[in-house]
Amino acid sequence: MADYTFYTNPRSRGLIASWALHEVGADFAVVPVGWAAKPPALLAANPLGKVPTLVHHAAEGDRVVTEAAAICTYLAEAHPAAGLLPTPAESGHYHRWLFFAAGPLEQALMARMLGWELPAEREGTAGFGNFDRTVAVLEGHFSQHDYACGSRFTMADVYLCSQFDWGLNLKLLPRHDCFLGYAERCHARAAYQAALADDRELYRQTREQG
Ligand SMILES: N[C@@H](CCC(=O)N[C@@H](CS)C(=O)NCC(=O)O)C(=O)O
Structure with a gap:
């Protein structure tokens, strides 16, 4: 299992979390979310049914993070080696x-x-x-x-x-x-470009599936 399950939809705020995931080099699995029939696992994690929603499969149990800004800061803290946290002066x-x-x-x-x-x-x-x-x-x-x-x-x-x-x-x-x-x-x-490419591919796939 990947370290993170990432619920998203193309052309949405999901792109923000995808960019952050790529910035820190996270190991994540994408679950595309259709607005009409949201996955029960998404609704269990985030009753608002919003994307992005991230589930971190940490050693001691799952951690749910919602809100794009919170996902960004959570990932920066979980992956300090990526160097995206501020110094005290910043x-x-x-x-x-x-x-x-x-x-x-x-x-x-x-x-x-x-x-x-x-x-x-x-x-x-x-x-x-x-x-x-x-x-x-x-x-x-x-x-x-x-x-x-x-x-x-x-x-x-x-x-x-x-x-x-x-x-x-x-x-x-x-x-x-x-x-x-x-x-x-x-x-x-590079991380933005990778996230954008993923988003476009997801958009293409979801359009093909109707
Ligand atoms: N406060 C949330 C807002 C998330 C949000 O509104 N996402 C929209 C897509 S951009 C969504 O999931 N809409 C589908 C719905 O509400 O059913 C955040 O910043 O992440």
Whole structure:
């Protein structure tokens, strides 16, 4: 049995976990998930039935990890030799941008995508405050730094860049040079290319099967 069982679907947030799995060189088995009939084992592990869902078959028993950002950090910690954890000096940036991507950035992008209008008087309550300010914060960082932690790629970039990809592909985020340059640097990673190839192959297979 592989070390990890990975429930995924092509063209979904599953690509984030796949990228992370490739980054750490994990031994994993893919279980493709059809939306209409989800595998009972997925629903037992994650009653929301969401992908990505990862089951780590650890020596002392199975560990379920859900939420793409959590899967990324779990894998970086489980495979420290991959070198994707932050140094103490990078730790502030690492945690800040990971949580920013999973919280304010995802909320801001989702609100924009679904056309949810946030009344100005509720900006103090909403975690992202305001779409334009959220984008400006990111532009401030990436106009000065190549990666989330500064000059070095870490696991935070797998998640943050994936959120950028979503925002850029759906034309939700402005195509600032610093955003495009960041995405290009991250996409040059062999692990990203491997995950993308897997995703395309899975898409081809699932389409063939109807
Ligand atoms: N908070 C979760 C969201 C996962 C999620 O919504 N995944 C979507 C695909 S991108 C899904 O599984 N949708 C199928 C469904 O809800 O039935 C994460 O960050 O991993």
